[in-house]
Amino acid sequence: MNKIEFMETLKNSLVQAGVSDIEEILSEYEEHFIFKMADGFSEEEVSLKLGDPKELAKQFIQDEPKKIVKKKNRFFTGLGLAFLDIFIACIFISLFAGVLVITAVAVSSATAGILLITKMNIASLIPVMPYKSAVLFAVAFLALAILMFITAVYGFMWFKQLIVSYARFHKNCMAKASNEAVYPAKATFLQINGKLKRTLRVTILASLVIFVIALITAYILSAFDAKSFEFWHVWEWFQ
Amino acid sequence: MNIQYKKGVIELCIFSLLYKADRYGYDISEYLSKHIDISDGTVYPILRKLKSEGLVTTYLCEESGGPPRKYYKLTKTGREAYLKDRQEWLDFVDTVHELIKEADDE
Numbered sequence: 404m405n406k407i408e409f410m411e412t413l414k415n416s417l418v419q420a421g422v423s424d425i426e427e428i429l430s431e432y433e434e435h436f437i438f439k440m441a442d443g444f445s446e447e448e449v450s451l452k453l454g455d456p457k458e459l460a461k462q463f464i465q466d467e468p469k470k471i472v473k474k475k476n477r478f479f480t481g482l483g484l485a486f487l488d489i490f491i492a493c494i495f496i497s498l499f500a501g502v503l504v505i506t507a508v509a510v511s512s513a514t515a516g517i518l519l520i521t522k523m524n525i526a527s528l529i530p531v532m533p534y535k536s537a538v539l540f541a542v543a544f545l546a547l548a549i550l551m552f553i554t555a556v557y558g559f560m561w562f563k564q565l566i567v568s569y570a571r572f573h574k575n576c577m578a579k580a581s582n583e584a585v586y587p588a589k590a591t592f593l594q595i596n597g598k599l600k601r602t603l604r605v606t607i608l609a610s611l612v613i614f615v616i617a618l619i620t621a622y623i624l625s626a627f628d629a630k631s632f633e634f635w636h637v638w639e640w641f642q
Numbered sequence: 643m644n645i646q647y648k649k650g651v652i653e654l655c656i657f658s659l660l661y662k663a664d665r666y667g668y669d670i671s672e673y674l675s676k677h678i679d680i681s682d683g684t685v686y687p688i689l690r691k692l693k694s695e696g697l698v699t700t701y702l703c704e705e706s707g708g709p710p711r712k713y714y715k716l717t718k719t720g721r722e723a724y725l726k727d728r729q730e731w732l733d734f735v736d737t738v739h740e741l742i743k744e745a746d747d748e
Contacts, residue, residue: 431667431686431712438668439682454681462687465694582693584700584712 406436409450416460427583428463480580484573491569498565502558509551516544530640533628539621546614553607561593652680653688654731657716657724660698666711689714697723 404412410429417425432453439449453459518529519541532540568589575585595603629637655674659665665673671685692698697720702710716724 428686428690431689432683434709434711435668435671435682435686437709438672449682452675452681453683456683459683459687462684463690465691584702586702586704586710 404447404450404456406446406450409446409453409456413456413460416457417463420460420464422460422463424583476580477577480576484576488573495562495566498558498562502555502562505551505558506555509548509555512544512551513548516541516548519544530635531638532625536621536625536628539617539624543614543617543621546610546617549610550607550614553603553610557593557603560595564589564593565591648678648680649684649688651731652678652684653692654724654727656685656688656692657697657720657727660714660716661721661724664713664715666703666713668711670714692720696720 410432413432414425414429417428422428435453436446436449439452440446444452450456515529517523518525519537522534522537529537568591571586571589575588578585625634626632628634631637635641652674655678656670659670659673667686667689670689671682674680674685675682689698693700693714697717698714699717700712700714703713704710
């Protein structure tokens with residue numbers, strides 16, 4: 404008897420016997436064939452050693468009053484999960500919006516920085532100031548852009564991890580309800596290796612420090628130039 | 643040996659294997675058919691019965707290269723059931739041994 408004949412006979416006998424979860428049983432024997440044949444046995448040898456499929460099918464017959472309970476279980480778990488999905492979807496959407504905002508801040512800071520440093524003044528968006536103040540403000544903006552960009556990337560990665568983790572949880576809940584085997588849970592926190600993590604952390608810290616220093620220096624310098632603590636009034640920024 | 647009789651003993655053997663460590667179906671089947679004269683396929687119906695009785699649970703483990711393997715793990719009830727069955731078996735074997743010896747002496 405080859406593998407196909409064995410599996411067919413087993414399947415038919417199981418169906419006849421009214422056994423439930425036939426697919427799960429079949430997959431176990433399927434796996435057995437794969438392992439055994441990897442050890443160099445022929446299909447005929449494997450099925451001979453497995454035993455008569457009709458006899459095996461009989462051994463799967465048990466009292467099965469659990470079937471109805473199981474269906475009920477599946478229904479309620481599915482219903483509960485559907486409500487949970489709606490709730491989780493709201494959280495995910497807000498999280499995603501948050502990450503988008505951070506990305507937008509990163510992009511606009513980078514643009515402002517580049518405009519300042521290259522003396523390009525598109526649509527007169529950049530207010531009047533001496534070039535050395537502009538350069539310092541530009542450095543502050545670029546540092547902020549890097550900071551926000553890394554935060555956004557972190558955010559996106561974490562977001563993805565959360566979705567994967569929730570999907571796994573969802574799948575496992577249904578599997579548990581129908582008494583099937585479950586996969587190990589996925590982590591909800593980020594999986595970044597040590598070296599990359601250190602690099603990112605150092606970059607974040609450095610850009611934060613540069614941002615603060617550049618901003619303060621720019622303020623002091625501008626205040627000196629304009630001879631006023633509120634230099635923006637002297638340079639008539641908001642008029 | 644009588645198949646029903648054997649099934650009970652195999653159940654005990656599976657328990658003892660799982661008591662030490664989690665194993666996947668094929669692993670159990672291979673191990674037992676090496677030591678006991680049973681057909682390889684017999685283990686799976688027993689595993690399923692143990693599962694439906696809540697004595698073992700299963701979980702999937704993703705191996706590198708190849709489909710995920712289904713591991714069997716003893717539940718708390720399963721562990722308790724094993725320790726009880728084990729003692730019963732040992733007592734039973736002792737009694738049978740004594741009975742046989744007495745019969746031989748007569």
